[in-house]
Amino acid sequence: MKIIIINGPNLNLLGKREPTIYGNETFEMYFDTLKQKFQRLELHYFQSNIEGEIIDKLHEVGFDFDGIILNAAAYTHTSVGIGDAVKAIQTPVVEVHISNIHAREEFRHHSFISPNSKGIIVGFGLQGYELAIQSFV
């Protein structure tokens, strides 16, 4: 089973960025833990700060992979293009947010990803990615 985690802008700074909200762990460290836990899966990881690169990656994997876990970060709230890409592809997408976006500023309450997602996991920290993997297996 092929699953990819796609992280959007500023998530390359996990571990350093606003640790009270996003924690102290880098995503690379957490991804190693995930690979240990789910050894029978083919797990991939992609991060970009560039909207078009995220869309290109969704197109690349979206007709071939079994699952996509997408944290589009700030683009969640702004990007019609990423929302359209999620709609255009065939692979199911689970939307993940580390923080509870509904408990934060109003502008974070809207998502262009959610209407076309299989499901949404918010507010469970990095564990949300593991829960998303479990939803596919």
Ligand code: DQA
């Ligand atoms: C985030 C929430 C977004 O509102 C924010 O812009 C992020 C991270 C999260 O995982 O909690 O960069 O997607």
